[in-house]
Amino acid sequence: MSRIVIAGGGLSGCLAALAIARRLPNVDLLLMEQGDTLGGNHTWSFFDSDVPPEIRWVIEGIVASHWPAHEVHFPRRSRTIDIGYSSIRSTELDQAVRAALRPDQIRLNARIHAVDANSVSLDGGTIAADAVIDARGPAAMPDLDLGWQKFVGQYLRFDRPHGLTLPVIMDATVEQIDGYRFVYQLPISPTELLIEDTYYSPTPALDQVALRARIERLALATGGGSPEVVSEESGVLPIVLGGDVDAFWQNGTVPRLGLRGGFFHPTTSYSFPDAVANAALLSEQGELTSEALYRLYRNRSERLWQERSFFRILNRMLFEAAEPGQAYRVLEHFYRLPPAIIARFYAAHLSGVDKMRILTGKPPVPIGRAITALRRSAA
Ligand SMILES: Cc1cc2nc3c(=O)[nH]c(=O)nc-3n(C[C@H](O)[C@H](O)[C@H](O)COP(=O)(O)OP(=O)(O)OC[C@H]3O[C@@H](n4cnc5c(N)ncnc54)[C@H](O)[C@@H]3O)c2cc1C
Known part of the structure; x- marks a missing residue:
């Protein structure tokens, strides 16, 4: 029986673990995460059309919110588009993985120092495996030419209804600062709203204080009055302009998933659809070794690089x-x-x-x- 260790219990690591637990229950699996919960602090959204029906089983039971359509707004164009949109939060992913895996298959508060093809090193020693999958999130990408999508998002609770019923994926009618700026809004309920102030910028620097003040002004402009900030998330995500995908994978022996493997949409930086597809693909493999999985994901990444x-x-x-x-x-x-x-x-x-x-x-x-x-x- 193969032993697989997944290093990193974020989006791609959790979905890979779910796919193995659901389709290959006899595999000896260990999911390792440095945090004390799985999934970090994110809201992951995707369009209905991003995840084909044949691989939806990977995320079955974890989608938290769904809207039948979404909106976009620009100075000279506003549209409601009949493509459904869904969001899941880290807490829901955490719950789904805990429900699908046995407690001894999840190790939290486990800070990994190094991975190689057959072992994972951490403070308490080394864990051996037939396959190690590196899903530890973004790392430096010196071989790629990048711009940045950066944002601060706040979950807000209002006393009165805020008036939004559909997600606003892009509202670019706001003042244009620091590249391409737009506001993203998710109406979680009539009195709860996620507002993200987002920038496509040539620099990764994020002025969180300024963005919080802008979100506050945007919130006050809704019909809901002055809201309570329930939680906050932020991101600085890579947008790929060019680069050398061979160099990105060169000299490797460890299969990589998620942002670490370059599995994200070049223009939106969304990695949810690729993470679902890669998890489904993992569950179809006969040979669960680092060598075979490295070949699989490197080839896939290089093919997607060409296609995209x-x-x-x-x-x-x-x-x-x-x-x-x-x-x-x-x-x-x-x-x-x-x-x-x-x-x-x-x-x-x-x-x-x-x-x-x-x-x-x-x-x-x-x-x-x-x-x-x-x-x-x-x-
Ligand atoms: C706030 C935010 C919102 C986003 N929203 C969307 C969205 O709506 N839709 C979408 O498709 N994409 C979204 N993205 C982009 C992308 O999908 C996410 O960043 C996604 O979480 C990337 O998945 P991942 O598995 O590569 O990394 P992560 O989800 O970041 O997971 C990496 C995990 O590895 C762990 N880890 C790192 N180092 C170690 C170590 N040394 N030892 C042990 N564990 C370690 C981390 O704690 C983390 O849990 C968002 C990104 C951010 C930051």
Whole structure:
């Protein structure tokens, strides 16, 4: 019987563990996490069309909130789009994994110092395994050329209804500061709202104090009055403009999942759909060794890198071709398209015709700057 150790009990590690527990219950599994709960402090959202029906079993029972449609707002375009949207919170993921795994299969407060193909080292010694999967979240990515998506989000509780019924995925009618700015809002209930102030920026620096003040002003502008801040989360996520995927995986022996394996949407940084797909894939493997899984995930990452090259071009348009303060126009232009293309964009499954349709129409960025950005992308 193979012994698998998953290093890191965040999104990708937990979903991989769930998939093994559900489909390969006889595998000797250990999920190790440095925190005292699983999943950290996140709200993970995804579009209905991001997770195909055949792999939904991985997340069965853990989806907490669902809305039948969502909205986007730009200075010259507002739309309600009939693509459903779901969110789960870390606490729900934690509960689902604890329900599916035996207590001896989860080790919390376990700070891992190092991993190699057949062992995990921590303060108390070393644990041997046939397969070690590194799911410890983002690490430095010196081989990739990156921009950043950074945000602060606050869960707010109001005395009166705030008035929102559908998630607002992008509201770019706000003042444009530090690149492309938009507000993201999730109406958890009539009196609870998650507001995130988000920036696509060339720098990872995040001024949390300024963002909190902006969220406070946005909250006061709803119909709900002055809210209580229930909790806060923040993120600085990579947006890929280019780079060398071979170097990213070079000299490795340990399979990697999640952000550590580069498994995220190049334009949105969402990793939920890839994490579900990778977990389902894991449960289909006959050979559960580090060597076999390293090959599997490296090949998959390199294939996705090729398939997703179009998104890196779009990212250059957003970060490099748009005039300062005008980057929102790239997304405003994109959102003229039919829901089916929008769904395939977020699922990162664009057809050749979709790509052509995204690029046609009155260009949202100056042509000269677009050509320079395209040249950089080709280089
Ligand atoms: C606040 C926030 C909101 C996000 N929202 C979305 C969203 O809505 N949809 C979406 O698709 N993506 C979202 N993302 C992006 C991305 O999906 C998440 O960052 C996701 O959690 C990445 O999964 P992961 O498994 O790679 O890393 P993580 O979920 O960060 O998990 C890594 C885990 O490894 C543990 N760990 C790290 N080092 C060690 C160590 N040395 N020893 C033991 N354990 C260790 C960490 O404690 C952590 O629990 C969000 C990101 C953030 C930060």
